[in-house]
Amino acid sequence: PTTIYLKDYTPFGYVVDSVHLTFDLEPHSTRVTSRIAFAPNTETTDRSFFLHGEQLKLISAKIDGIAISPTVTEQGLSCDVPNAPFTWETVVEIDPANNTALEGLYMSNGMYCTQCEAEGFRKITFYPDRPDVMAVFTVRINGPHPVLLSNGNPVDAGPHWAEWHDPWPKPAYLFALVAGELLAHSSTFTTVSGKHVDLNLYVRPGDEGKCAFGMEALKKSMIWDEQVYGREYDLDVFNIVAVDDFNMGAMENKGLNVFNSSCVLASPETSTDDNFERIEAIIAHEYFHNWTGNRITCRDWFQLCLKEGLTVFRDSQFTSDLRSAPVKRIRDVIDLRGRQFAEDNGPLSHPVRPESFQEINNFYTATVYEKGAEVIGMLKRLVGDAAYCEAVDLYFARHDGQACTIEDWLKVFEDTTGRDLTQFKRWYSQAGTPRVNVTEDWTDGTYTLTFTQSTPATPGQPHKDPRVIPIAVGLLGSNGDEVRKTEMLELTEASQSFSFDGLSSRPTPSILREFSAPVILERDSTNAERAFLLAHDTDPFNRWEAGNALAKDARLNMIIKGAAPDADYLDALQKLVRDDDLDPGFRALVLQPPSASDLAQTLFENEHAPDPQAIYDASETMAQTLAQTLADSLPRLYAATTVEGPYQPDAVGASNRMLNFRMLALLSRLDGGDQAAQQFASADNMTLQYAALVCLLSIDKGAEQNQAFFYQWKDDRLVMDKWFAAQVAFATPEKTAAIAATLTQHPLFDMKNPNRFRAVMGALAMNHAGFHHISGDAYSLLADWLIKLDPLNPQTTARMCSAFQTWKRYDADRQALIKIQLDRIAATPDLSRDTTEMITRIRE
Numbered sequence: 138p139t140t141i142y143l144k145d146y147t148p149f150g151y152v153v154d155s156v157h158l159t160f161d162l163e164p165h166s167t168r169v170t171s172r173i174a175f176a177p178n179t180e181t182t183d184r185s186f187f188l189h190g191e192q193l194k195l196i197s198a199k200i201d202g203i204a205i206s207p208t209v210t211e212q213g214l215s216c217d218v219p220n221a222p223f224t225w226e227t228v229v230e231i232d233p234a235n236n237t238a239l240e241g242l243y244m245s246n247g248m249y250c251t252q253c254e255a256e257g258f259r260k261i262t263f264y265p266d267r268p269d270v271m272a273v274f275t276v277r278i279n280g281p282h283p284v285l286l287s288n289g290n291p292v293d294a295g296p297h298w299a300e301w302h303d304p305w306p307k308p309a310y311l312f313a314l315v316a317g318e319l320l321a322h323s324s325t326f327t328t329v330s331g332k333h334v335d336l337n338l339y340v341r342p343g344d345e346g347k348c349a350f351g352m353e354a355l356k357k358s359m360i361w362d363e364q365v366y367g368r369e370y371d372l373d374v375f376n377i378v379a380v381d382d383f384n385m386g387a388m389e390n391k392g393l394n395v396f397n398s399s400c401v402l403a404s405p406e407t408s409t410d411d412n413f414e415r416i417e418a419i420i421a422h423e424y425f426h427n428w429t430g431n432r433i434t435c436r437d438w439f440q441l442c443l444k445e446g447l448t449v450f451r452d453s454q455f456t457s458d459l460r461s462a463p464v465k466r467i468r469d470v471i472d473l474r475g476r477q478f479a480e481d482n483g484p485l486s487h488p489v490r491p492e493s494f495q496e497i498n499n500f501y502t503a504t505v506y507e508k509g510a511e512v513i514g515m516l517k518r519l520v521g522d523a524a525y526c527e528a529v530d531l532y533f534a535r536h537d538g539q540a541c542t543i544e545d546w547l548k549v550f551e552d553t554t555g556r557d558l559t560q561f562k563r564w565y566s567q568a569g570t571p572r573v574n575v576t577e578d579w580t581d582g583t584y585t586l587t588f589t590q591s592t593p594a595t596p597g598q599p600h601k602d603p604r605v606i607p608i609a610v611g612l613l614g615s616n617g618d619e620v621r622k623t624e625m626l627e628l629t630e631a632s633q634s635f636s637f638d639g640l641s642s643r644p645t646p647s648i649l650r651e652f653s654a655p656v657i658l659e660r661d662s663t664n665a666e667r668a669f670l671l672a673h674d675t676d677p678f679n680r681w682e683a684g685n686a687l688a689k690d691a692r693l694n695m696i697i698k699g700a701a702p703d704a705d706y707l708d709a710l711q712k713l714v715r716d717d718d719l720d721p722g723f724r725a726l727v728l729q730p731p732s733a734s735d736l737a738q739t740l741f742e743n744e745h746a747p748d749p750q751a752i753y754d755a756s757e758t759m760a761q762t763l764a765q766t767l768a769d770s771l772p773r774l775y776a777a778t779t780v781e782g783p784y785q786p787d788a789v790g791a792s793n794r795m796l797n798f799r800m801l802a803l804l805s806r807l808d809g810g811d812q813a814a815q816q817f818a819s820a821d822n823m824t825l826q827y828a829a830l831v832c833l834l835s836i837d838k839g840a841e842q843n844q845a846f847f848y849q850w851k852d853d854r855l856v857m858d859k860w861f862a863a864q865v866a867f868a869t870p871e872k873t874a875a876i877a878a879t880l881t882q883h884p885l886f887d888m889k890n891p892n893r894f895r896a897v898m899g900a901l902a903m904n905h906a907g908f909h910h911i912s913g914d915a916y917s918l919l920a921d922w923l924i925k926l927d928p929l930n931p932q933t934t935a936r937m938c939s940a941f942q943t944w945k946r947y948d949a950d951r952q953a954l955i956k957i958q959l960d961r962i963a964a965t966p967d968l969s970r971d972t973t974e975m976i977t978r979i980r981e
C-alpha cells in the first residue's frame with residue numbers, strides 16, 4: 138500500500154465551477170451521470186488530469202460533448218484535457234445493494250444513503266475527491282421513493298424525482314443523497330436575522346416517536362451557535378436522516394446530516410440518560426460543523442483536527458453550558474485518559490496532525506478528535522476568553538469559503554494577540570503524552586513549584602522538544618480557604634520554577650486545575666493531602682481528581698502490595714456520601730471506580746506488567762468493602778436520589794440518577810440483588826431498567842431479568858444492541874468469551890450491522906479482565922470475527938483492531954497469545970488496506 142505524506146501536498150491543476158449529478162436509482166445498477174465544469178487552476182502550472190474513481194463501471198465519458206476513452210485503473214481515470222475551461226461528462230454504474238462497506242452509495246433496510254467522508258465520493262462517480270476542491274452542486278434524483286433528498290435547498294420535485302441545489306461551494310466529502318420510504322418529524326426555526334428554516338428529522342416508519350428530543354437538541358444547538366459564536370444557519374432547510382447501518386456516529390453533510398440511528402433516536406422507554414446526553418452532543422457537533430468544517434473546510438486530510446478538534450471543543454462547551462460544566466469536564470477527562478492516553482502511549486501513537494497515512498479512515502481517532510479539542514482548550518486558556526473570541530471571529534471572517542490548514546488557524550491567534558505560537562505548534566506535530574513532574578519548596582515564606590516536562594519517544598519520533606503547557610494552579614490555606622486564586626502558569630522550558638510570596642504558612646497546592654493540559658502529572662502526595670483536597674478544593678475538577686487519586690492508589694496498593702482496602706479512602710468516601718450539599722452527579726463520579734484499563738495503564742507506567750485478573754479481584758474486593766462501609770447511607774441515599782414523577786431527560790434528574798445507580802450497585806453487593814430486581818420490575822424508563830440489569834449482571838445474577846429484557850425489547854434494534862452489549866461487558870472474566878461466542882450465534886446477531894457487531898465485539902474488548910483472560914479465548918474470538926468482517930466492512934474491522942493496541946503492556950504469556958492473533962490477521966489473504974495498516978502499526 139502507498140503512504141501519503143503531508144509534505145507532498147500540491148494543489149489540483151483544475152478548479153471545479155459547478156457539478157451537476159443525476160442519479161437513476163436501482164438497487165444493483167444505479168446510474169450516475171455527471172456534468173462538471175472544469176477550468177485550469179491559476180495557482181499551479183501542473184496540468185495532469187486525474188480523477189479518483191473506485192468500483193465504478195464506466196459507461197461513457199465526454200469532453201465538451203465529444204466522446205473520449207480515458208485510461209481507467211482501480212484508483213481512477215486519467216486523460217488529456219484542454220488547457221482551457223471545459224465540460225466533463227460521464228455516466229457510470231454502481232451497485233448500492235452489494236455495498237457492505239457502507240462507504241459511497243449503499244442501501245440500508247431498503248433505503249439508499251451515502252457516506253463520503255473521507256474518500257467515499259470516488260465510489261459514486263469520477264471526481265477530484267479531495268477536500269480542497271470545492272464546488273457548487275446541483276443534484277437530480279430519479280427514483281420511486283417518496284422521500285428523495287440531497288444537499289442544499291429543494292429546487293423542484295415531481296412524482297419520482299426531485300432536484301436539489303446547494304449554493305455553498307463544498308468538497309465532495311460533504312455530498313449526500315438519501316432516498317426511501319421515510320417519515321418526517323418537522324419543525325421550524327427562525328434565525329437571529331429573521332430567516333425561516335424548515336427542520337426535518339427523517340426516520341423509518343415506527344421510529345417517529347423517537348424524534349422529539351433530537352429536534353429540540355437541534356434547535357438548542359442553532360441558538361447556542363448564534364449566541365456564543367455568532368454563527369447563523371445558511372440554507373432554507375436543515376435535514377437529518379436516521380440510518381440503521383452506519384460505520385460511525387453521524388456525518389455533517391451540508392444541509393443533510395446523516396446519523397447512525399443510535400445517535401439521534403431517543404425515547405424515555407428505550408434510551409438512558411447517557412444516551413440522551415450523547416445524542417444532544419452529537420446533534421450539536423454535526424450542526425456546529427456547518428461552520429467549522431463546511432463553510433471553512435480542510436485543505437487536505439492531514440488537517441482533519443482543524444475541523445474535528447475545534448468542533449469537539451465547541452460541542453463540549455455546549456454541553457457544559459446546558460448541563461453541569463464540572464461533570465462534563467470530569468467525564469471528558471475520564472474518557473480522554475481511557476481512550477486517548479492508551480493510544481498516545483502505544484504503537485498507534487500519532488500527532489494531532491499526522492504527517493503520513495495509508496488509509497485516512499484510520500485517523501479518525503481519539504488523538505485527532507479529543508486531544509485536538511484539548512489543544513484548542515489550552516490555546517483558549519493561554520490567550521484568555523476575550524482574545525479567543527476575537528481570534529475565532531477573525532478565522533470566520535478571513536477564511537469563510539476556504540479549505541484551510543492548522544497554520545491558518547494559528548495565524549489568526551498570532552495576528553489578534555501578537556503571540557508567537559511556534560512552540561505551541563508542537564502540540565500538533567509531536568505525538569505522545571507529556572509527563573510533568575512537580576516538586577515543591579517552602580523557604581522563608583516563599584512557596585516554589587518546580588515543573589519538569591518530558592515526553593517518551595513514540596513511533597517515528599525518538600526525540601521530543603519541550604512544549605508550552607498551561608498549568609492552572611491555586612493555593613489553599615490550612616482551613617481550606619483559597620489563599621491564591623487560580624493562576625495560569627506557562628511552562629515553556631524543560632524545567633522551570635514558579636514562586637509565590639507573601640504567604641503566612643505553607644499552602645496546599647491545587648495543580649492542573651480543570652485539567653488545564655492533557656498531560657500526566659507526577660507528584661508525590663499523601664492520602665491526607667488528597668483527602669483535604671477532596672473535601673476543600675474550590676476547583677471541582679481537582680476535587681474529583683483528589684478522590685480519583687485516592688481511589689486509584691488504594692487499588693494499586695491492593696494489586697501491587699496485597700494491601701487491604703485503604704481506611705483513609707473509605708473514610709473520605711463516607712464523608713463525601715454524607716455531604717448533601719454536593720451535586721449528586723459529582724458524588725457519583727467520585728464513587729465511580731477507576732476503570733480497569735486506566736489502572737492497567739498506570740501500572741504499566743510504573744513498571745508493573747498489569748495482571749487483569751488481579752485488577753478485577755482488587756476492584757471486586759474494594760466494591761464489597763465499600764458497600765459494607767457505606768451500608769448505613771446506601772438505603773437513605775438510594776431513596777433520596779429516586780426521582781419522582783414521569784421521566785424527563787433533564788440534567789438535574791440525570792445527575793440524581795447517576796448517584797442512584799451507584800447506590801444500587803453497592804446495595805446489590807449486600808442484598809444479593811433484591812433491590813435491583815425490584816427496580817427492574819417497576820422501572821418505567823430505560824435508565825432505571827438498564828441500571829438494574831447492569832447491577833445484576835455485575836454480581837453474576839439476573840438471568841431471569843436478562844430474558845425478560847429480551848422478550849420485552851426484541852423488536853427494538855437499539856435496545857437489542859444494549860442487550861447484546863451488557864451481557865458481554867458485565868460478564869465475569871472466565872465467562873466473557875463464551876458468552877460473546879454464544880451471542881454471535883444468536884439469530885439477531887448480524888455482523889453486517891456495525892452497531893450489532895460493535896455491541897458484542899466492542900463490549901468484549903471493553904471487558905478488561907474478560908478480554909485479557911489468560912485462556913486467550915477472547916483474543917482468538919475477536920480475531921476470528923475481524924477476519925470474517927474485513928472483506929465486508931474494512932472500516933469497522935480496522936477500527937476494532939485497536940482493541941489490541943495496548944498488548945505490549947501485558948505479561949509475556951498474554952503478549953504471545955495476542956501476537957498469534959495479530960500474525961493470523963496479518964496473514965489473511967486479501968486483507969484490506971485499512972486493516973493491514975492498523976495491524977502493521979500495532980505489531981511493530
Ligand code: B3K
Pocket residue numbers: 254255385387388389422423426445498501
Ligand atoms: N466527520 C464525520 C466522521 C467521518 C468519519 C469517516 N471515516 C463525523 C464527525 O466527526 O462529525
Ligand code: ZN
Pocket residue numbers: 422426444445448
Ligand atoms: Zn466531527
